Amino acid sequence: MTFRVTLGCDPGNSGAIAVIADGQPTSFIDIPTKPRKTSGFQVDCLDLAARIRGLMQMHPGAHFIAVVEEVNAMPSAGGADGEPRRRMGSSTSFKFGQSYGALQGVLGGLGVEIIDAFPASWKRHYGLKGQKKGGKKDDSRLLALEKFPGLAKSLARKKDSGRADALLIALWAQETEQVAA
Amino acid sequence: MTFRVTLGCDPGNSGAIAVIADGQPTSFIDIPTKPRKTSGFQVDCLDLAARIRGLMQMHPGAHFIAVVEEVNAMPSAGGADGEPRRRMGSSTSFKFGQSYGALQGVLGGLGVEIIDAFPASWKRHYGLKGQKKGGKKDDSRLLALEKFPGLAKSLARKKDSGRADALLIALWAQETEQVAA
Numbered sequence: 589m590t591f592r593v594t595l596g597c598d599p600g601n602s603g604a605i606a607v608i609a610d611g612q613p614t615s616f617i618d619i620p621t622k623p624r625k626t627s628g629f630q631v632d633c634l635d636l637a638a639r640i641r642g643l644m645q646m647h648p649g650a651h652f653i654a655v656v657e658e659v660n661a662m663p664s665a666g667g668a669d670g671e672p673r674r675r676m677g678s679s680t681s682f683k684f685g686q687s688y689g690a691l692q693g694v695l696g697g698l699g700v701e702i703i704d705a706f707p708a709s710w711k712r713h714y715g716l717k718g719q720k721k722g723g724k725k726d727d728s729r730l731l732a733l734e735k736f737p738g739l740a741k742s743l744a745r746k747k748d749s750g751r752a753d754a755l756l757i758a759l760w761a762q763e764t765e766q767v768a769a
Numbered sequence: 770m771t772f773r774v775t776l777g778c779d780p781g782n783s784g785a786i787a788v789i790a791d792g793q794p795t796s797f798i799d800i801p802t803k804p805r806k807t808s809g810f811q812v813d814c815l816d817l818a819a820r821i822r823g824l825m826q827m828h829p830g831a832h833f834i835a836v837v838e839e840v841n842a843m844p845s846a847g848g849a850d851g852e853p854r855r856r857m858g859s860s861t862s863f864k865f866g867q868s869y870g871a872l873q874g875v876l877g878g879l880g881v882e883i884i885d886a887f888p889a890s891w892k893r894h895y896g897l898k899g900q901k902k903g904g905k906k907d908d909s910r911l912l913a914l915e916k917f918p919g920l921a922k923s924l925a926r927k928k929d930s931g932r933a934d935a936l937l938i939a940l941w942a943q944e945t946e947q948v949a950a
Binding site: 625626630631632633634636637658660661662676677678679681682683684685686687688689690691692693694695696697698699701702704 | 812814815818839841842857858859860862863865867870871874877880882883885
């Protein structure tokens with residue numbers, strides 16, 4: 589019997605959820621998407637809900653908690669040289685926000701409480717640098733592989749960095765004993 | 770016994786849901802929000818889910834369907850005169866997207882299928898003009914009051930325009946027999 593399932597969540601249409609049952613990483617859910625009628629893709633909320641509901645049925649009676657990276661739009665503010673510093677436009681921000689909200693909403697609809705994980709907090713805990721400070725997107729995947737060689741297959745591809753982030757986010761919450769507000 | 774509950778949804782942090790049970794408007798849910806740790810407000814997904822779950826308990830066995838206005842970011846593209854035409858920046862777009870996604874996610878988490886309502890479709894059906902074509906935000910509220918004088922109390926304030934939109938969105942789906950894709 590499982591007592592506690594922690595869902596580490598890396599938001600976004602290419603995001604992922606890492607599932608940790610009583611401290612042991614057991615599986616990953618890549619965020620399912622579907623085409624939007626107008627253009628692009630969006631989170632398939634019914635599909636995502638079905639997958640998490642499936643986990644709940646696998647672990648009946650377990651306490652589920654989600655740890656979700658707190659993300660924001662990156663406004664294209666001008667840098668010191670007057671050039672745009674960052675590159676997330678209005679439409680991209682909307683889609684990223686929608687994807688983030690959909691994840692929060694599905695969890696809420698399933699009654700799962702959410703702990704916010706600020707990037708600075710969980711990355712500092714693992715000695716990972718943000719990309720602005722010279723860190724690389726792949727750093728967290730390499731670290732996760734080091735910590736869990738048994739997960740090599742699930743973390744084999746560079747695009748598995750979302751899974752690795754999700755896994756480290758969940759572990760951070762456990763190791764630092766975060767609780768939902 | 771209720772056979773069918775239609776939830777007309779106007780997305781956004783000031784949005785609302787109109788509840789129609791077997792063709793009769795019965796109540797409204799104003800989207801509940803809570804402060805974000807960093808700044809501003811976001812949809813309170815657990816609270817919203819609890820309210821919709823409450824409706825499901827009130828109408829056991831009824832088929833629930835949601836009709837959600839399809840919204841987008843409004844990029845601040847330059848107009849013919851070179852001045853910005855619209856005013857939704859990156860950060861506002863992110864928040865609007867998050868709010869939209871949260872609504873979709875909560876519905877998905879509760880297993881409720883969603884019908885998309887394009888603004889042009891439901892507004893045209895009721896002869897309402899978009900704001901860019903000289904329509905006013907309050908037009909839908911005045912129309913809803915005309916159609917349902919019994920709802921005067923729920924639609925008394927100008928800020929109830931979200932409720933009115935939600936109501937007309939649900940009615941549009943019924944009158945035009947929209948079904949989920």
